Amino acid sequence: MSKAVVSTLYDSDVFRMACRQFDQAADAINLPEEIRDRTKYPRRCIAVSLPVRRDNGSVTVFEGYRVQHNISTGPSKGGIRFHEGVTLGEVAALAMWMSWKCSLVGLPYGGAKGGVIVNPRELSPTELEHLSRRYMQELIGFVGPQLDIAAPDVGTNEQIMAWMMDTYSNHVGYISPGVVTGKPISVGGSQGRREATGAGVAYLVGKYLEDLRIPVSQATVAIQGFGNVGSETALALSAMGARIIAISDYTGGIHNPAGIDVKKALAYIQYAGVLKDFDGGGAVTNEELLLLECTVLVPAALERVITKDNAPRLRCRVIAEGANGPTTNEADRIIEARGDIELIPDILCNSGGVIVSYFEWLQNLQSFYWSRDEVLAKLNGILDRAKESVEYQKRKFKFGRRLAALTLGIGRVAETKQKRGLFP
Ligand code: NAD
Numbered sequence: 001m002s003k004a005v006v007s008t009l010y011d012s013d014v015f016r017m018a019c020r021q022f023d024q025a026a027d028a029i030n031l032p033e034e035i036r037d038r039t040k041y042p043r044r045c046i047a048v049s050l051p052v053r054r055d056n057g058s059v060t061v062f063e064g065y066r067v068q069h070n071i072s073t074g075p076s077k078g079g080i081r082f083h084e085g086v087t088l089g090e091v092a093a094l095a096m097w098m099s100w101k102c103s104l105v106g107l108p109y110g111g112a113k114g115g116v117i118v119n120p121r122e123l124s125p126t127e128l129e130h131l132s133r134r135y136m137q138e139l140i141g142f143v144g145p146q147l148d149i150a151a152p153d154v155g156t157n158e159q160i161m162a163w164m165m166d167t168y169s170n171h172v173g174y175i176s177p178g179v180v181t182g183k184p185i186s187v188g189g190s191q192g193r194r195e196a197t198g199a200g201v202a203y204l205v206g207k208y209l210e211d212l213r214i215p216v217s218q219a220t221v222a223i224q225g226f227g228n229v230g231s232e233t234a235l236a237l238s239a240m241g242a243r244i245i246a247i248s249d250y251t252g253g254i255h256n257p258a259g260i261d262v263k264k265a266l267a268y269i270q271y272a273g274v275l276k277d278f279d280g281g282g283a284v285t286n287e288e289l290l291l292l293e294c295t296v297l298v299p300a301a302l303e304r305v306i307t308k309d310n311a312p313r314l315r316c317r318v319i320a321e322g323a324n325g326p327t328t329n330e331a332d333r334i335i336e337a338r339g340d341i342e343l344i345p346d347i348l349c350n351s352g353g354v355i356v357s358y359f360e361w362l363q364n365l366q367s368f369y370w371s372r373d374e375v376l377a378k379l380n381g382i383l384d385r386a387k388e389s390v391e392y393q394k395r396k397f398k399f400g401r402r403l404a405a406l407t408l409g410i411g412r413v414a415e416t417k418q419k420r421g422l423f424p
Contacts, residue, residue: 010042012089014303018096020329025406028399031414038422039414042069042092043076043110048138050116052130064116064135068148069095072417072424075146076112077102077354079153079182080135082160086115090303094153097324098354100409101347105386107358110413112148114139120155121273129163132156136164140171145178145365151357152182152228154302158194162187178364181357190360192375193353198232198300199376200352201322203383204344205233205296206240208318212342214295215241222246222294222316224253224286225301226265226275229322229350233298234262242296246289249275250301253289256281291315299326306331314341321346336400345402347409348390355382 022040025031031039050062065088068076078098081091091113098111116135120128142148152161165180165187177188185191192199209216219242223230226247234244243259251274254260260280268278290297290305293315299305300322306314308330319335321327324346327335335341356379363369370378394404417424 009045010089010092012087012093014087014093014325015089017304017325017329018093021402021406022096022410025403025410028397028403029407029411031410032418035414035418039070039410039417040096042067042095043071044068045088045092046139046142047088048135050131050134050138052127052134054127055124062116062118062131064114064138065091066112066114066139066142066148067092067095068110068112068142070099070110070413071148072420073099073103073110073413074108075110075144076148077107077109077151077357078112078114079151079353080114080116080156080160080164081153082116082118082120082131082155084117084119085302086117091115093303094324097347099413100406101351101354102409103412104347104390104405104409105351105355105382107354109149109354109358112150113153114150115153118155128160132160132163133167136167137171140168143168143179145176145361149178149357149361150180151353154227157228158182158184158189161189178361181360183360188360188364190356190363190375191370191372192379193356193360194228195232195236196356196375196379197229197322197350197353198234199236200355200379200383201229201233201298201300201320201349202236202240203352203380204349204387205237205242205298205318205320207384207387208320208342208344209295212317214317217241219243219295220245220257220293221296221298222289222292223298223300223322224248224289224305225299225323226269227300229353230298230300231262231266231269233300233320233322234260235266237296238262245294246281246284246292247275248284248286248289248301251276253284253286254278254281255284255289255292296320299323302326304328306335308334311335312338316341319343321349324350332400332402343401345405348386348401348405351386352379352383355379
């Protein structure tokens with residue numbers, strides 16, 4: 001059989017990392033050679049130029065991407081990142097992980113991801129609106145409630161989702177809320193979506209601590225990244241009785257062994273914009289935060305922060321991957337060899353976000369809205385089943401937990417492709 005010619009389009013550390021994870025999982029389940037490449041590589045990518053009128057009258061052209069990794073198992077689904085470090089390879093890796101995640105938790109979606117190379121903090125609200133609307137405008141034809149559904153990710157939020165939904169709706173001529181999830185409640189968002197990812201991380205942390213017989217009230221937690229995922233995880237875990245001893249954002253972190261007042265930290269960020277100089281504890285760098293002694297370490301910022309250099313020095317009992325791809329392949333091997341850390345892999349750990357996005361999409365399609373309690377109860381039910389299936393796979397095949405989760409997610413996508421044929 002001839003091997004596929006693999007282009008260098010996506011080549012990057014993070015894409016190679018996602019590919020290595022795929023290869024290991026495919027080997028572990030003896031995935032037939034003929035199905036591998038078409039399960040592994042993205043279905044298509046769209047690169048767009050985004051001219052934006054600045055407040056001073058000048059025009060800046062930004063570059064954006066959308067990668068649709070898999071559309072065999074349903075419309076593709078995935079967030080949009082606004083960050084200066086975005087690359088096509090990163091977006092492709094994130095799209096790939098979305099495919100495995102949706103498949104693992106049983107959602108009728110493929111995976112996608114989008115990104116724009118921009119530091120959103122350098123744009124005024126008007127410029128940000130122009131950029132968001134232009135990005136959606138350029139993607140019309142490739143997105144839609146039955147085609148590809150966006151959501152927030154790093155650097156994007158509910159307001160940006162509302163602008164994108166509005167741009168799409170104006171184009172089609174009627175309100176089409178199902179094209180984007182993570183919207184404000186007033187424009188078709190779901191109860192519980194804002195907190196869903198963090199609530200899901202906290203729920204799973206609670207379950208794994210229970211398995212370890214560690215009372216949540218005795219757990220200490222260090223969280224890297226205090227945006228949507230990090231702050232909601234902190235709020236939920238502190239409400240469950242855990243002590244949050246460290247938090248951080250891109251400006252650095254705060255460490256307080258006695259416990260940080262999470263609500264006060266959030267109020268400070270609302271006022272100051274960043275965590276820097278918050279007086280709730282001593283200063284700590286993002287690198288130092290990862291090495292703090294704690295029960296639970298939650299990376300909730302960017303990829304590839306737990307590496308071969310710091311993995312041997314981690315001092316936590318549980319790693320809960322709120323972020324996508326925070327642990328490199330080398331670090332994975334070190335953590336597994338150490339044997340003293342339970343790792344809750346990203347595609348399980350942070351799946352609460354896409355699960356409630358799915359609920360939002362369902363509510364939009366039906367124009368029938370659910371209560372917050374209903375949303376959270378359904379979320380927890382899906383997380384319980386996903387955790388159970390991962391633990392069963394882990395025990396049955398003596399896999400590490402990441403490999404167990406990946407083999408389930410990848411196996412189901414590959415099976416659908418095999419059953420449907422070559423086109424999807
Ligand atoms: P966000 O933009 O709301 O927050 C990101 C946080 O990370 C901010 O506090 C930011 O200051 C911090 N940060 C940025 N660069 C950093 C750096 N170099 N070092 C340390 N901190 C840094 O984004 P988010 O939505 O919370 O996403 C965080 C992670 O969670 C990403 O990996 C994302 O893909 C993943 N995720 C998000 C969702 C969701 O629903 N938003 C769902 C699943 C997974």
